Each structure stands twice: as C-alpha cells, then as structure tokens.
Amino acid sequence: MSSGGPACWLLSLSLALLCSIAAAKEHYHEFVIRETTVKRLCKTQNVMTVNGQFPGPTLEINEGDSLIINLINRGRYNMTLHWHGVRQMRTGWSDGPEFVTQCPVRPGQSYRYRFTVAGQEGTLWWHAHSSWLRATVYGALVIRPRDGNKYPFDVQPARELAPIMLGEWWEMNPVDVVRAATLTGAAPNISDAITVNGQPGDLYICSSNQNTTAVFPVNSGETTLVRFINAALNTELFVSLAGHNMTVVATDASYTKPHVTSVLLLAPGQTTDVILTFDQPPARYYLAARAYASAQGVPFDNTTTTAIFDYGLAGDAMMPTLPAYNDTATATAFTTSLRGLRKAEIPARVDESLFFTVGVGLINCSSSTKCGGPNGTRFAASVNNVSFVLPSSSSILQAHYHGDGDGGVVFTDDFPASPPVVFDYTAQNVSRGLWQPAPGTKVYRLKYGAAVQVVLQGTNIFAGENHPIHLHGYDFYILAEGFGNFDAATDTAKFNLDDPPMRNTVGVPVNGWAVIRFVADNPGVWLMHCHLDVHITWGLAMAFLVDDGVGELQSIEAPPPDLPLC
Structure with a gap:
C-alpha cells in the first residue's frame, strides 16, 4: 500500500477498497490487438501492437478509479494482458497470466478486464502475458493521487514528463525467437537493441539517419517528475542522465524516502519515479541505459540505448558514464539504499x-x-x-x-x-x-x-x-x-x-x-x-x-x- 493517501488507507486493504470506491471514476478503453508494420533498426517487420501503437497507450487514472479494458484480438496469436503490480483485490480473473488465471483470448475473440486500483499511487504498467508478445505489447499505467491530494514530496513537481519505457527490440519476430529456443532446448537469441519508448537511439547501425531517438524537451530550472519502467524481456538496466542527479521518490507504485543518485537500476518489471531539477547549463544531455549482466559466461545484449533531454539548444549531446556491465557493487548499493517513506505495517507473527x-x-x-x-x-x-x-x-x-x-x-x-x-x-x-x-x-x-x-x-x-x-x-x-x-x-x-x-x-x-x-x-x-x-x-x-x-x-x-x- 502506498503512503500519503486518504485516512481510510490506514484500515485493512479490504476496507481501503471500499473507501476508494466511494470516489472512484470508471475509465473504459478498447485495446485492439493487431499487426503493425514497424522499422526500428535495419528491417521492416510486422509486430503485434495495441491500437497500432508501439509502445501501447498510457493509461492515466487517480487512486481509487476503476478500469474496464475491452481486449479485442485481431492478431494471429493467443493473447492475455497483465496489469503489472495492480493488487487485483478479489478480481483475480483480470490478472491476466495465460493458463494461470484465465485461458487465452484467441484470434477473433474479446474479453473485458475489470478492476479497481485502490491504495496504490505511482507508476505501474501493463503487458502481454502470452509467449514473448510483451516485446511489443506493453504500456504505462500512471496512478496519481485523488483530486485535491498532493504528492508527499517536499517540492511539488512543476510538471511530469511522459513515462520513459525501456524495452528490447529483435530484428525478427520475438515469438519465432522463443519458439525456436523451445524446440531445440537452447538459449534464445539475445535482442538486437535496447529501446527508450520504442526508439533505439543514436548509437546503433541503421538508426542514426532514421529519427529513432526519443527527445524530451525540458525547461531550464524546472523541477519535473519522471517515471521509469523497465519493460525489457531479459535485461536488467543501469540508467543515467548526463550531468544530472536524480532523487528517487517511489518504486513499484510505493513511495520511498528521497534518495539522491546518479544511476538507477531497474530489473524487468520494476518501475522507479524520480524528481529531476534541470539546473545544469542549458544544453542537450543524453539519457543512456545498458545492461547489468550478473551471470558469468552468459550472452547478453551489450548495446546502449539513448534518449535526449533537450534544453532547447542545438549541438551535440553529452553522454553519461554508466557502470560496467557486471558492476554488482553499484547494483547492490542502489537496491539497499531504498527505504519506505513511512513506518511499515509488518505483522509480528509469521504463519x-x-x-x-x-x-x-x-x-x-x-x-x-x-x-x-x-x-x-x-x-x-x-x-x-x-x-x-x-x-x-x-x-x-x-x-x-x-x-x-x-x-x-x-x-x-x-x-x-x-x-x-x-x-x-x-x-x-x-x-x-x-x-x-x-x-x-x-x-x-x-x-x-x-x-x-x-x-x-x-x-x-x-x-x-x-x-x-x-x-x-x-x-x-x-x-x-x-x-x-x-x-x-x-x-x-x-x-x-x-x-x-x-x-x-x-x-x-x-x-x-x-x-x-x-x-x-x-x-x-x-x-x-x-x-x-x-x-x-x-x-x-x-x-x-x-x-x-x-x-x-x-x-x-x-x-x-x-x-x-x-
């Protein structure tokens, strides 16, 4: 349960759900699964998308709101959707993992996911939970405080950037990648690129002349809330922004004590919210991400993805210094630095x-x-x-x-x-x-x-x-x-x-x-x-x-x- 919300959150989760429903709004969306032609590196290919978007739509709600997502499968594969991190109180039928909580939605069929997001604030996300379809079927879920409530930060952000979704890209159908590996019993091919909001950035072959770098315009002196999501299939990622420190204020839709760092670590599935003040000399600064590869002798995608934070000036972008791929000390320093914002409600007993x-x-x-x-x-x-x-x-x-x-x-x-x-x-x-x-x-x-x-x-x-x-x-x-x-x-x-x-x-x-x-x-x-x-x-x-x-x-x-x- 997140901190800093209404007083009813201090009750049990079941009662918190009832409190939330009283002020809830209902959001309805149609998610149409279909093939879309996409080019990111050297090849054009058809990939599964939601509503033709890659990444998929960002859902924006307030704590306590309800969502109805009508999934219409017009693709060629079975499909389910998982609402990653949503508690799904009593609504396990909407959790989404294939053959665990539901049978798949087959081509030509549909299914409505229905659930309420109560007692959680921050950043979560959604993704396919069938085969490796989440390589391209994913999007952000932004949960803001209820109307009239503020974030529990000392300094309220002047604005928010669009969520930053880190992903992986294959120059072939990812379903074929996993099928080949399953057939042979071998390890699957590693990805060809890491991406920021579906774009690989400036450092890849075939990408430099294709406008394949995400750009985030920023205002000098402004304090901004930035949401990071690691949607990659198989790669943990170090993330850094040249010239800037970041203050971590939430992870996985739960508020944390503020922690200042120059490097984030996000494993697949994790989210991290940070406060960024753009107080450096006006210029263009690279956001860069690359693998944290902890296993010895195991192949991994060793490429680096970039995006640009642009103060509005022309010129080259400055590159941050990222940790070494196997820098477990930096990874551990980050994860062990995180603390909950308020005292935890942990039962004294263990059953x-x-x-x-x-x-x-x-x-x-x-x-x-x-x-x-x-x-x-x-x-x-x-x-x-x-x-x-x-x-x-x-x-x-x-x-x-x-x-x-x-x-x-x-x-x-x-x-x-x-x-x-x-x-x-x-x-x-x-x-x-x-x-x-x-x-x-x-x-x-x-x-x-x-x-x-x-x-x-x-x-x-x-x-x-x-x-x-x-x-x-x-x-x-x-x-x-x-x-x-x-x-x-x-x-x-x-x-x-x-x-x-x-x-x-x-x-x-x-x-x-x-x-x-x-x-x-x-x-x-x-x-x-x-x-x-x-x-x-x-x-x-x-x-x-x-x-x-x-x-x-x-x-x-x-x-x-x-x-x-x-």
Whole structure:
C-alpha cells in the first residue's frame, strides 16, 4: 500500500477498497490487438501492437478509479494482458497470466478486464502475458493521487514528463525467437537493441539517419517528475542522465524516502519515479541505459540505448558514464539504499515461513534435435527444483474455482515449502546430480490472512544470476538481501522491520538471497516468477493459491460471463 493517501488507507486493504470506491471514476478503453508494420533498426517487420501503437497507450487514472479494458484480438496469436503490480483485490480473473488465471483470448475473440486500483499511487504498467508478445505489447499505467491530494514530496513537481519505457527490440519476430529456443532446448537469441519508448537511439547501425531517438524537451530550472519502467524481456538496466542527479521518490507504485543518485537500476518489471531539477547549463544531455549482466559466461545484449533531454539548444549531446556491465557493487548499493517513506505495517507473527531456491538448470535428453543446450542437454529453470509447467485444458484459477483441479487433473497443491535437498546453494561447483529439476504444475496453498515470509535463495547451478522475482496480486516488503547462503541464525538480525521498501518485483542478488514478507489477504491464484522471460519460459515460476476467508469481502468474485474458454 502506498503512503500519503486518504485516512481510510490506514484500515485493512479490504476496507481501503471500499473507501476508494466511494470516489472512484470508471475509465473504459478498447485495446485492439493487431499487426503493425514497424522499422526500428535495419528491417521492416510486422509486430503485434495495441491500437497500432508501439509502445501501447498510457493509461492515466487517480487512486481509487476503476478500469474496464475491452481486449479485442485481431492478431494471429493467443493473447492475455497483465496489469503489472495492480493488487487485483478479489478480481483475480483480470490478472491476466495465460493458463494461470484465465485461458487465452484467441484470434477473433474479446474479453473485458475489470478492476479497481485502490491504495496504490505511482507508476505501474501493463503487458502481454502470452509467449514473448510483451516485446511489443506493453504500456504505462500512471496512478496519481485523488483530486485535491498532493504528492508527499517536499517540492511539488512543476510538471511530469511522459513515462520513459525501456524495452528490447529483435530484428525478427520475438515469438519465432522463443519458439525456436523451445524446440531445440537452447538459449534464445539475445535482442538486437535496447529501446527508450520504442526508439533505439543514436548509437546503433541503421538508426542514426532514421529519427529513432526519443527527445524530451525540458525547461531550464524546472523541477519535473519522471517515471521509469523497465519493460525489457531479459535485461536488467543501469540508467543515467548526463550531468544530472536524480532523487528517487517511489518504486513499484510505493513511495520511498528521497534518495539522491546518479544511476538507477531497474530489473524487468520494476518501475522507479524520480524528481529531476534541470539546473545544469542549458544544453542537450543524453539519457543512456545498458545492461547489468550478473551471470558469468552468459550472452547478453551489450548495446546502449539513448534518449535526449533537450534544453532547447542545438549541438551535440553529452553522454553519461554508466557502470560496467557486471558492476554488482553499484547494483547492490542502489537496491539497499531504498527505504519506505513511512513506518511499515509488518505483522509480528509469521504463519508461513518458506524457503525457495531459484535458478537455472539443465535437463538431460536423448533427441539430438531437441538437445541444444550445453553438452547435449536442454535448459530448464525451477523453484525448489520444480520446473513450472502451464496447464492447457484450463487455467489454474478456473480449475480451483470450479473444484475440478484439486485432485491433480489440472494442478496439485503440494508445492514444497523448502528445497527437497539441502546443499551449498552458491558453491563454485554444485554437484551435477542437482542440476535437473522435475516438471510439474504445483501450487502452494495459503489460508486467508496468513502472514507469509519467503526466503528467495539464488543458486549457482549452471550460472548464478540476479533474478527479478515478481509476485502477482500482492505488494511485499523487502526485509533484507545479501550474498552467499541465507543463514537464519545470523541474517535475521539484518532484517529492516522499520521502513523496508515495498515492491512487487525484487532482484534476488547473484549467488545471494532476499527475504520478503506479505499478508495473504487477496484470495485467488497468484503467479510468482522470474521476470526474465527466458527464465519463466524454462519454468522459473510457481503459484500461490490463497483460499477464501469469511464472507463476501474475503472471497474472490465470481468469474465474469465473458471469461475465455480453453
């Protein structure tokens, strides 16, 4: 829950939702999925878009407003949309992950997403949650305070820039990229460019003469609110603006204590709001972004995207100094500097204490055409050695709601609370006997209202890497992070129980751990997964099934009549 809103936010989330509805506005939009011809580097290609826009439309609302999005699929692929970071209180049918909360919207069909955004302010976003279609199907969701309320900043911004969306571009159909990798078991091709609002910038071949650099006009001396979103599929990004410091004031639609920095780190899925004062000598300044690549020996897109902040003067733009690609020290300094704006409301008890290992592995196989990984294997990924498999006959939520999945037809509720084998998770050489996960469609069941703590432990199986873990349907507090193996005897003392940051996506440090805590007060089925799409494709995901509580306000709503069929 964000800070600085109406007094009713101090109540439970369920009551906060009721308070919000009283002043809510309803916004209706039609999102038409169709192919659009786009050229960004050297090739012209047809890509999936919403309403012919790339990136897609920005949705602007006030806290407490409701959205109805009518998705009309006129493309050639199945499609769902996910409203990344929206709590979806009791409206899990609108969360969007394919075969988790709904069956896909097939070509020629439509579906209306209906939900209220209550108790959240700041920047979220929306994106496709089918295959790799979110490479081009995504857009910003801006949530401002209610009319008459101000931002909880010491200095109110004079204006806001358009949201800055960082993405990735392939010079081929991204669906073909992931299909080829899935067929062979190899790693997919890396992207050809990083983008700012769909534009690669000045530093790419074929881009310099095509007007492919985003330009943001600014006014000298003006204080401005700037919203950053990392919509990239597989790349964490360092971001810097030449000559300027930025004051972080919010992350993932939750306010933070002001923090001044020259470099931002955004993992895929994360958002960061900053205050920028344009107090430098009038000129043109590059905003630049490039990868934070934490895994050793793993290919990544090592290009740099640029945009221009223009004070209105002609001439060359000045370039910032970005950290090295593998600068984990700078990445850690940024993430550990974040603090919640106000004292956290953390339950003293922990009802469910879970320990989840997250990482990449390899599966042995016998078919030469489908063993494109190292040494005749297939890439796989897992949580607690379970490699998540999407069902196909029904979504997990539909099976749960109708009572026909708990017997194991669609899913089972025996996801392990801890890894099946305890080992040195971050050892330099993990035994090859631990590299092969077991496929399964398993959920972990939670009682309504349970206080949940999850230790997310990275592993060095195949290659250690920073994993951005996103939890649907919830915000959570990040109590601590560190390197090596989590040790409850010593690391619990490091927990910040006073003002930890609240997020919906946490970067689990390379060969390290992070601890999150939340209250399971939103019934439904909620996916938790790595937001590197290559990793969720390989199975780095699981789902929580949160049972209904007592009464209507603690129960998931009935499915809408237009919910797609499988």
